[in-house]
Amino acid sequence: MNDQSLHDEELRALARQLGADAAERLDVERTAQAVLRRLREQPRVVRAKPPLRTWLPWAAAVALLLGGGLVWRSRQPAPGAPAATAFAPAGLDLTTLSADQLRELLNTMDQPLDMEPTGSGESGLDDLTPGELRNLLGTLEG
Amino acid sequence: MNPAEPVAAVPTDVALIAAWQSGDEQAAAELVRRHARALARFLAGAGALDTELDDLVQETFIRAFRRVDRFRGQCQFRTWLLTIGSNALKDAGRRAKRARMVPLDAGLHAAGGDPYELAVAEDTKRRLAEGLARLPRMQREVFLLRAQQGMEYDDIAAALGSSPGAARVHYHHAVKRLKELVT
Numbered sequence: 075m076n077d078q079s080l081h082d083e084e085l086r087a088l089a090r091q092l093g094a095d096a097a098e099r100l101d102v103e104r105t106a107q108a109v110l111r112r113l114r115e116q117p118r119v120v121r122a123k124p125p126l127r128t129w130l131p132w133a134a135a136v137a138l139l140l141g142g143g144l145v146w147r148s149r150q151p152a153p154g155a156p157a158a159t160a161f162a163p164a165g166l167d168l169t170t171l172s173a174d175q176l177r178e179l180l181n182t183m184d185q186p187l188d189m190e191p192t193g194s195g196e197s198g199l200d201d202l203t204p205g206e207l208r209n210l211l212g213t214l215e216g
Numbered sequence: 217m218n219p220a221e222p223v224a225a226v227p228t229d230v231a232l233i234a235a236w237q238s239g240d241e242q243a244a245a246e247l248v249r250r251h252a253r254a255l256a257r258f259l260a261g262a263g264a265l266d267t268e269l270d271d272l273v274q275e276t277f278i279r280a281f282r283r284v285d286r287f288r289g290q291c292q293f294r295t296w297l298l299t300i301g302s303n304a305l306k307d308a309g310r311r312a313k314r315a316r317m318v319p320l321d322a323g324l325h326a327a328g329g330d331p332y333e334l335a336v337a338e339d340t341k342r343r344l345a346e347g348l349a350r351l352p353r354m355q356r357e358v359f360l361l362r363a364q365q366g367m368e369y370d371d372i373a374a375a376l377g378s379s380p381g382a383a384r385v386h387y388h389h390a391v392k393r394l395k396e397l398v399t
Contacts, residue, residue, distance in 0.1 A: 085394060086364075089261065089360065093264075099266075103249070106244075108274050109248050
């Protein structure tokens with residue numbers, strides 16, 4: 075064994091002997107009961123997450139709420155201000171539009187007309203004259 | 217045994233793990249009974265002292281049962297357990313001491329036979345243990361899993377998160393080095 079011809083099989087046989095006696099001396103039943111006892115006595119510890127991971131989702135949620143609130147507020151018209159200020163395309167001369175074109179343009183606006191009081195309880199555009207329509211668009215255009 | 221006698225099916229490791237996860241303590245105890253000796257042999261081969269062996273075996277099983285949800289049958293339960301044992305041994309942080317205090321098997325002293333041959337065999341074994349302690353950890357683990365525990369390369373690779381080819385290379389490097397150290 076101790077010469078220069080240690081073969082793989084001999085090495086494996088030696089490796090199999092390593093620790094064999096120590097393993098035989100192990101009291102397996104006592105070990106099993108000790109493991110069970112320790113499992114009962116030491117309940118699984120849930121590792122605390124780093125503080126960063128704890129507050130990060132909350133910070134993100136607060137930032138989203140604040141940001142959303144700011145965006146929502148910026149879209150609200152100031153009290154007494156026109157409901158919308160830039161519905162008509164820039165440079166569009168309203169005086170050149172016919173009554174039907176003006177109605178069509180107004181109908182494309184998704185801003186409810188009742189946000190801007192017109193003096194009548196009606197919000198229909200059909201009753202308005204071309205001049206009234208131009209005035210209305212003019213107020214919307216600012 | 218009477219052939220007509222019904223044979224109780226032996227639950228597989230996977231079945232025992234599932235039972236343990238459902239709260240069956242005896243399933244855990246059965247897993248310990250099945251694998252404790254192999255684990256002790258592996259740990260002793262990797263350099264664990266006799267005096268710390270029992271604690272290390274217990275610690276390994278505790279760790280294994282605590283994280284058993286990570287075992288998905290990628291390899292044999294025993295192979296997975298042995299790799300956990302290797303980590304427990306490393307964490308024990310006594311490798312330097314182990315290198316100086318290589319355990320000798322008491323069986324050799326007690327056994328009969330030619331005292332000279334016994335002394336030679338004991339010396340060879342001691343040098344093998346010393347050689348193992350000097351190997352890189354991966355080579356040592358692969359060698360023990362393969363040579364001592366008889367695991368397949370596929371299984372070893374799955375347990376160590378490596379490839380079978382890499383495991384084979386580690387094994388052959390270990391054998392080459394150990395032959396140099398032992399002969």
